[in-house]
Amino acid sequence: MESRTYTSPADVAQWCAAAGWPVHPLVPHQKTPVASCAACRLPGHRTSDCPCLAEGRWCHGLLAATTNRARVTDWWDSQPGFGVGVACGPAGLVVLDVDAHAQALPQRHEVLPGIAIHETIDLTGLSTGYHSLALLAALRGQPDPALDDLTLRVRTPSGGLHIWYDATSAPRLRSSVGRGGRGLAWQVDVRAVGGYIVAPGMRTRNGSYEHVGECSRPAVLPDWLREELERTGHLEKPRESRTRPSARIDPALAAVLSAGWGSEAARKTLETVLEPVLACATTASGAGFSDKLNRAAFTAGGLCAAGVAEPARVQQLLEEVAEYVRPGQHRRSAQIISSGFTAGSQRPLIPGGRR
Ligand SMILES: [Zn+2]
Ligand SMILES: [Zn+2]
Known part of the structure; x- marks a missing residue:
């Protein structure tokens, strides 16, 4: 080199x-x-x-x-x-x-x-x-x-x-x-x-x-x-939180996930569908990333339609997650997010309630 x-x-x-x-x-x-x-x-x-x-x-x-x-x-x-x-x-x-x-x-x-x-x-x-x-x-x-x-x-x-x-x-x-x-x-x-x-x-x-x-x-x-x-004691203790399954979440991203963009219940709901998206970070390609991102966007759309999350912030969050998991595919990820979000917006989703 x-x-x-x-x-x-x-x-x-x-x-x-x-x-x-x-x-x-x-x-x-x-x-x-x-x-x-x-x-x-x-x-x-x-x-x-x-x-x-x-x-x-x-x-x-x-x-x-x-x-x-x-x-x-x-x-x-x-x-x-x-x-x-x-x-x-x-x-x-x-x-x-x-x-x-x-x-x-x-x-x-x-x-x-x-x-x-x-x-x-x-x-x-x-x-x-x-x-x-x-x-x-x-x-x-x-x-x-x-x-x-x-x-x-x-x-x-x-x-x-x-x-x-x-x-x-x-x-x-x-x-x-x-x-x-x-x-x-x-x-x-x-x-x-x-x-x-x-x-x-x-x-x-x-x-x-x-x-x-x-x-x-x-x-x-x-x-x-x-x-x-x-x-000499440098081994990091395993994380306790169940909502952070990916071993190497970017600290900035962790902060994004917990930032005040929606209600606590909305955050929990979205985290559930973001976990599989984040899990794709450990594989180079495929792993059903598109489907998982689409599903997360669909859920986000539903949460925003129900008024428990802020659309602009949530879409930005999804884009950050997508960029983290699949860097350099911004345009493609943005399309998936946009279509999933639009479809989800037709189905208001109250966290904890039934669809
Ligand atoms: Zn601060
Ligand atoms: Zn500041």
Whole structure:
């Protein structure tokens, strides 16, 4: 894979989105997400009934992350100086964030959590995450991930390293901060579910995030690292909610599903018919997607005809779901939604009542 040269944040954002990695804006030249709107910053505001995410605003940091090309274009057209963050969870990414802060040697048991490093191993000179990660690899008889030139690696302004891995086929792994005897290794943070990472090519006031070597794609997460991540408590607990059967619902989409577009009963009814549509996300094509989307649209039409849901918002929601499940088929999905919705509108549907 050829290496990439930095052009503009907008370009980087589109590159990430095209790779299937949801992006969200960062404060120009910093690594923090841009602020939410005033309403979203009010005390007591909950993302579960926030309209901003459904309406395509960038409130709530990584929860707003999207692969929607049009939205990405809108965001960076309006604010070309915004940096780019990648939401690791919905992107299926696990990124090892190796710090190079020269620090005093930690306690022996804090270097590699859960591993008792034998007294005969001399830890003199161990001062950064590069060292603790190399030690872990050596103890396991594996190559040092920091030297893995077959995966995407990014040098950070502070001299650290981001090592990117594709974990789409691994169990869901969550983020951690590797200090104080927790995490994967001392001075090695893990960015996964619940975390985001600064995109390659970004510049902050401290310097650039630059590709190391030629590889510009993440390799599949090696089995041994996955095992180490599971051993150190990075395995995401299974979801309890029955209404979220798809293991990898985009957080932005989850927020859309729960946004205030209709009554609680209407939401439950629509969720029931959206579940099979979402389930199609795990298959490349077919799976009866069109029929399932049509049925969901029909139900939505009935709910709107009964006055318990708002037509414009519900149709937008259906389009978001369709785009998530079958990206790039917007026109076709919109036709299915439109015809299903129109047909359903002839049959008002009271949630809980009989058709
Ligand atoms: Zn907002
Ligand atoms: Zn909000």
